[in-house]
Amino acid sequence: MKERRKQGWFEFARAVGTILAALLLGFIITLFVSKEPIAAYRAFLLGPLTRTNRFGNWIEESITLTLVGLAICLVFRARQFSLAAEGQLYLGALVSGLVGLYFQMPALLHVSLAVIAAALVGFLWGLIPGLLKAYLDANEIVSTLMLNAIAIRIYNLILTYRLKPPEAGYTVSRYFHPTALLPRIVPETRITTAIFWAIAAVFVVYFLMYRTPFGYALRMTGANIRFAYYGGINTKRVIYLTMAISGIFAALAGAHLSMGIHQRVILNVSMGLGFEGIVVSLLARNNPLLIPVTALFYGYLRAGADIMERSSDVTRELVMVIQAVIILLVTAEGFLAFLQRQMRIRRGAELAEGKEAGDVI
């Protein structure tokens, strides 16, 4: 038991180690491209903590990342490589915006309606590729990427031709009715009550996955789908429901962006945030309880990168390079697994002395 807990910590340390290694590499790259590498890198490393609004940006981003990370975590645990989060996020932003713009009602009700509408559309937008996969064996990577393209087109179309006021200089909607805005809870930032959704969502996903029969079916389907089927699990149902439920969380991320951050519908609301959920979830080894942690990590990195880009001579390209390095290191976790094995072997040698065969520590 103690051993297992230690293993959990090692996993965590490994995730942190991955990021630290990436940061070091990032610094080496900065050395080559910047005239003031120390200052530039300081902006990157400490920037998000230097001002309240920057701190706010970090937390806001982390909320979004937590929600999309959870969405990805669900489908990945069922071993469905659904990339639908991006499109679901757009539709969540759009639908909550429509409710915010066209309805009028008391605040609590208004927000709830907008959120429920967003969740519903995310669910449905996940159900489509889910059903296609379950009953027609359509590859979910292809179908979800296509659905993403469709979702973004719908978003742009409605925004440009319906929501944008004729007099507006650029493509945005009007601000939502105040009753449809998420209350801000930290002054000078855009941190809203969405932070509570994110926290609740983590526990909901954890609970769903580990404490409900559906979650069991989901995990078994992911571990060995033939075993699950043989054991009597309706694997088709698991596939489409998982993809649909995952959509709820991605759409909530979208609702957070439009009702909490921008307070209106804007163009390019996501720019690939749905895909960043993959990084967050993989860093957390698809463990829902670790997702807020890795989201904060990765969110910090993104916020810092943003600040460095704005306050130094380092270009956007380098920022992208650093992020790419992280993704590379995450996928190349074999290196760290190797380190871990070496350590175990050494520790194992110590433990082996005076131990009985078959004994368990």
Next chain:
Amino acid sequence: MSSLIEMRQISKLYPNGVLANDRVDFSVERGEIHALVGENGAGKTTLMKILYGMEAPTEGEIWLRGQRVHIRSPIDAIRRGIGMVHQNFMLIPSFTVAQNIVLGREPLDRGLVNYTEALRITEQLSKEYGLKVEADATIDSIPVGMRQRVEILKALHWGAEILILDEPTAVLTPQETRELFTAIRKLTERGKTVIFITHKLREVKEISDRVTVMRNGRVMGTLKTAEASETQIARMMVGREVFMVVDKPPVQRGGVVLQVRDLTHIAETGHVRLRNISFNVYAGEILGVAGVEGNGQTELVEVLAGLRPATFGTAMVDGQSLLNHTPRKVRELGVSHIPEDRLTYGVALDANVAENTVVDRYYRPPFTRNGFLSVGFIMEFGNGLIRQFSIMAPDASVPVRALSGGNMQKVVVAREFSSQPRLLIAAQPTRGIDVGATEFVHQQLIQKRSEGCAILLVSADLNEVMSLSDRIVVMYNGAIVGVFPDAQKVTEEELGAYMLGLKKQDPAEMEAYL
């Protein structure tokens, strides 16, 4: 003169705290056939993985041809002339036999793989050692016995002088086993050395020169096979007397439980796999299905278990139709099923033992209460089965991946036996498990029979079918070609004649006994 291989004081501690090898001394002489036996989880595979460079020993030394060596990886092992055929094969399913054999050592022609040459190499190796393969067929289209021959030929093509075979006969028919043994003898005639892991002591006696017995991670001793008896080896392995003869009370046959009529299955490829199969299984009896593997037994089992559709015909359990339902519906009718291939259907390797034991019942109370999974109860249940079935695992929270092959099989057996079935379909129930555990499973099968369960037993092991069954049917080419109402009165030769399709009973005559 020093031995060819000498492993000295080898210890292996797995990260989860299992000490799989404990100061093991193991030596092999050049040109011998050395059997390695021991209970499930004794550490045989681990020891061989260390020799093959797949696992690093925690402690100890390996000496090869009189020199101290560090074998760092399988590639390193291959370079030193060591080849291994694993319990679970490692071939590329979409490649052809020849491509798999030359993989990594391809004959080249101007930088490209010369496939004609690869085919020639394959044919030549195949002929030389008498290991029949279809060089141009893809791996996923050939039966498991041939896949194993491919693995062996591959190791030989790579220049193996020492060949490790990890439970090769567990997946073979008696016929294939004989062919394998002939090939092994040819290998040693050519100066090669073979290490052979098995649970079947008959095979140890038949093929090996010496035998090393392991128990609980330790070596209990190495014997000259000619001087040791099967019982003696078994006692050394288990540490107590093992009864290899099944003690069976007379049959108390009850009513019909499973009734199959004209069952036919045509595969998606258009091949007819089952032809008008009809038979009954009664409460309190074991009906054995004998046959050379690949004559429809797999399909019969999978159609009955809800894993494949029936093309036509009927099958009823206690009067309720069984066919073309989901596996859950089938299980709710009281059917449980030990699948022939544990890794495909039987377990989820990355799920823990407890989770693996409840896949058929997790959604029911007491496993789920008020819509929530009773995690604590499931864990307790898993731990209970570990104790009851003597599964070698620290506790039910370890992933099944960390268990030895035989202990994985015990997890499957434990789950399927513990569901109080009306009909138990047992396909190769003792595949890959040791003599002690085999004895245990046999006792459990007899126990279920006494409780009035109907049992359909499919096994490639003729001995198993003959000693456990009350009645036996023989399948050949998708049809039942013979029925023996009293399993005690049939001889191996007679069954063999039916299994090979040399003899056939008249359908009208059979009807009364099916």
